[in-house]
Amino acid sequence: xxxxxxxxxxxxxRVREGAVKSLIAVAQLQPxxxxxxxxxxxxxxxxxxxxHINDDLIATIDYGLCKEVRDEGKSLRLESFNLxxxxxxxxxxxxxxxxEIMGATLHRIGTPPSMQRARVATTSS
Amino acid sequence: xxxxxxxxxxLKIESSKxxxxxxxxxxxxxxxxxxxxxxxxxxxxxxxxxxxxxENKCNLLACLRELVSNDYPFSQYQRLWDYVFxxxxxxxxxxxxxxxxxxxxxxxxxxxxxxxxxxxxxxxxLGLLRGKIKEFDGDKSIKVxxxxxxxxxxxxxxxxxxxxxxxxxxxxxxxxxEVEKLPIVETLLRLQAGKxxxxxxxxxLETITKQVADxxxxxxxxxxxxxxxxxxQTLAIVGGNFSQATLTELLEKSKHLLNEGKIPLFFRPIxxxxxxxxxxYSELIIRSxxxxxxxxxxxxxxxxTSAVVKILKGLDIIEKGxxxxxxxxSIGITASELLKEAEDTNWGRIIIGAxxxxxxxxxxxxxxxxxxGLKVEENRYAVCAAIGNVVSRDQxxxxxxxxxxxxxxxxxxxxxxxxxxxxxxNSQPFAQLPQLIEWLLAKSEDKFEAESNYFITSECVGKLxxxxxxxxxxxxxxxxxxxENRRLxxxxxxxxxxxxxxxxxxxxxxxxxxxxxT
Numbered sequence: 001x002x003x004x005x006x007x008x009x010x011x012x013x014r015v016r017e018g019a020v021k022s023l024i025a026v027a028q029l030q031p032x033x034x035x036x037x038x039x040x041x042x043x044x045x046x047x048x049x050x051x052h053i054n055d056d057l058i059a060t061i062d063y064g065l066c067k068e069v070r071d072e073g074k075s076l077r078l079e080s081f082n083l084x085x086x087x088x089x090x091x092x093x094x095x096x097x098x099x100e101i102m103g104a105t106l107h108r109i110g111t112p113p114s115m116q117r118a119r120v121a122t123t124s125s
Numbered sequence: 126x127x128x129x130x131x132x133x134x135x136l137k138i139e140s141s142k143x144x145x146x147x148x149x150x151x152x153x154x155x156x157x158x159x160x161x162x163x164x165x166x167x168x169x170x171x172x173x174x175x176x177x178x179x180e181n182k183c184n185l186l187a188c189l190r191e192l193v194s195n196d197y198p199f200s201q202y203q204r205l206w207d208y209v210f211x212x213x214x215x216x217x218x219x220x221x222x223x224x225x226x227x228x229x230x231x232x233x234x235x236x237x238x239x240x241x242x243x244x245x246x247x248x249x250x251l252g253l254l255r256g257k258i259k260e261f262d263g264d265k266s267i268k269v270x271x272x273x274x275x276x277x278x279x280x281x282x283x284x285x286x287x288x289x290x291x292x293x294x295x296x297x298x299x300x301x302x303e304v305e306k307l308p309i310v311e312t313l314l315r316l317q318a319g320k321x322x323x324x325x326x327x328x329x330l331e332t333i334t335k336q337v338a339d340x341x342x343x344x345x346x347x348x349x350x351x352x353x354x355x356x357x358q359t360l361a362i363v364g365g366n367f368s369q370a371t372l373t374e375l376l377e378k379s380k381h382l383l384n385e386g387k388i389p390l391f392f393r394p395i396x397x398x399x400x401x402x403x404x405x406y407s408e409l410i411i412r413s414x415x416x417x418x419x420x421x422x423x424x425x426x427x428x429x430t431s432a433v434v435k436i437l438k439g440l441d442i443i444e445k446g447x448x449x450x451x452x453x454x455s456i457g458i459t460a461s462e463l464l465k466e467a468e469d470t471n472w473g474r475i476i477i478g479a480x481x482x483x484x485x486x487x488x489x490x491x492x493x494x495x496x497x498g499l500k501v502e503e504n505r506y507a508v509c510a511a512i513g514n515v516v517s518r519d520q521x522x523x524x525x526x527x528x529x530x531x532x533x534x535x536x537x538x539x540x541x542x543x544x545x546x547x548x549x550x551n552s553q554p555f556a557q558l559p560q561l562i563e564w565l566l567a568k569s570e571d572k573f574e575a576e577s578n579y580f581i582t583s584e585c586v587g588k589l590x591x592x593x594x595x596x597x598x599x600x601x602x603x604x605x606x607x608x609e610n611r612r613l614x615x616x617x618x619x620x621x622x623x624x625x626x627x628x629x630x631x632x633x634x635x636x637x638x639x640x641x642x643t
Contacts, residue, residue: 018616025620
C-alpha cells in the first residue's frame with residue numbers, strides 16, 4: 001500500500017467494510033475519480049484480499065448447549081465482490097490485475113457455498 | 126477483414142456490424158484511450174469513403190455516433206463532422222440521412238457547452254436545418270431525425286427572433302401529424318427560449334400554444350408532459366400578451382390534469398399576473414399542495430387561510446405529510462399558533478413539521494419540551510427534524526448552543542439526529558463546522574447502543590465534510606486515528622457525503638480516496 005493509513009486495508013474488518021462501501025459509491029457515482037487506481041497493484045491486491053475467506057474472521061461462540069460459527073468477514077467479502085464487479089466494467093485493466101481478479105473470481109466460483117460452509121465448520125472445529 | 130478483397134458485400138456488411146457491436150460493448154474502455162479512439166474514427170471514415178453499400182455505410186456511421194465523447198476537445202472531431210455534413214447534403218438515402226442526423230444530434234448534445242454560438246459549425250447546421258424544415262417531405266424517420274436534431278441544436282444555442290419565427294411558423298403547420306407531435310413539441314420548447322419576444326413571435330406562439338394544448342388529453346404520457354412544459358414556458362414568456370379567451374381555453378383544457386394532481390405547476394405565469402383568474406380552480410390548487418400558488422392566492426385574497434387548513438386536513442396525511450407541513454409553514458400561520466395543535470397524532474406530526482419551517486430560536490424550548498411528552502417514535506423524530514430545520518436557518522448562533530446542551534444529556538442520539546436533519550435543510554459553511562465535526566467524532570469514540578448509530582454519525586460527518594475542503598481535510602485526518610470508531614466514521618462518511626453532482630476533480634474527493642483506497 002502506498003499509504004499506511006489506507007482504510008481499505010485497515011486492521012479492523014468493520015472499518016475495511018465501510019471503506020469498501022465508500023469505494024463502491026465512488027465507482028458508481030464518480031468512476032473517473034478512480035481512473036488513476038486502475039494500474040495501482042496495491043489497491044487491487046487489497047480489494048482482492050478482502051474478497052477472500054479470512055480464517056481469522058471466523059469465530060465459534062459456545063453457548064453451552066449449542067455452538068454458533070460466526071463469519072465476521074462475510075459482508076466484507078460480498079461488498080468487495082460488488083466493488084470488483086463495478087470496477088472491472090468501468091476501468092481499463094492491465095494484464096496482471098486481470099489475472100489476479102480472474103484468480104480470485106475463479107477461486108470463489110470453484111468453492112460452492114456448501115463447501116464454503118464445510119470450510120467454515122472445519123476451520124472452526 | 127476490411128482490406129480483404131475476396132470478401133463479398135454480405136461479408137463486408139457483417140464485418141461492419143461486428144465492428145459496431147465491439148464498439149458498443151467496449152466503448153467505455155475505448156473512450157479512455159485517445160489514440161485508439163481517433164485511429165478508429167479515421168479508419169471508419171476511410172472505410173466510409175470506400176464503400177457504396179448502404180447497409181455498410183449505416184453500420185459505419187453508427188460506429189462514429191458511438192465514438193463521439195466529451196473526453197476530447199470538439200476541434201478533434203472536425204474531420205468527422207465535415208464528413209457527416211457532406212453526407213447529409215449529398216445523400217438521398219433515408220437510412221443514411223437518418224443516422225447522419227442522429228450523429229449531428231449526438232455531436233450537439235456532447236459539445237453544446239463547449240462550442241461557441243457563433244461558430245462555423247452552428248451556422249452551417251442552422252442553414253441545413255432551415256432547408257430541411259421548409260421542404261419537410263420524404264420518409265417519416267428523416268423528419269423525426271431532423272426535428273430531434275433541431276430540438277437539440279436549440280437546446281444549446283440562443284435562437285435569433287427571425288430564426289425562431291421562421292421555424293415556429295413551419296412547425297405550426299405540421300402539428301396535426303400524429304407521429305411528429307412529440308419532436309415538434311420538444312423543438313417548440315427550445316425555440317421559445319429567449320428574453321426578447323417580438324410581436325410576430327408572440328402571435329405565432331399564441332396559435333401554436335392552442336394547438337399544443339390539444340395534446341393534453343393524449344394517452345402518450347411524455348407528449349402530455351412536454352406539451353404542458355411547452356405551454357408553461359410559452360406563458361412565462363408571453364403570458365401577458367395572450368388574449369383572455371386563449372388563457373381561459375388553456376385553463377379548461379388542462380383542468381383534468383389538475384384534478385389528477387399530476388402536473389400542478391401549470392399556471393405559474395397566470396398566478397403571477399392575474400391570480401383572480403384561478404379562483405374556479407382554487408380548491409384543486411390547494412389539493413396539489415403547491416405552496417407557491419396557495420400563498421399567491423391567499424395574498425391576492427382569492428382564498429383565506431382557514432379554508433386552506435380545512436382542505437389540507439382532508440388530504441392523505443401519510444402520503445403528502447411533508448408537503449402539507451411546508452404549505453402550512455408558508456401561509457402566514459405563526460409558530461406559537463401551530464404549537465397549540467402539536468399533539469401525539471398524525472395531524473400533530475404535520476403541525477410539528479410546519480413549526481420547523483416558521484419557528485425561530487424561541488420555538489426550540491417548546492419543541493424540546495414536546496420531545497419529553499411524545500410517545501410515538503415517528504412524532505419524536507418529526508420534532509428532531511423540526512429542530513434541525515429551525516437551527517439550519519441560524520447555524521452560526523445555534524449549533525454551538527446545541528452542542529453545549531447535548532454535552533449535558535445522556536441521550537446523544539437525538540442530537541445527532543437533529544444535526545443530520547439540519548444539514549439536510551442547509552449545507553452552507555458555518556462558524557462551528559470544525560467544532561461540530563470534532564464533536565461528532567469524539568462522541569463516536571463511545572460505545573453506541575446500535576451499529577446503525579455509527580452510520581447516522583457517518584452520514585452527518587460525510588455531509589459536513591463535503592461542505593468545504595477544510596472540513597474534508599479535518600475528517601480525512603482522522604483516518605490515521607488510533608481509535609477504531611473514528612476510522613470507521615471516516616471510512617463510511619465518504620459514501621454518505623458523495624453525491625452524483627460532486628465533481629470527480631474535487632480536491633477533497635482525491636484526498637478522501639487516497640485515505641480510503643491507496
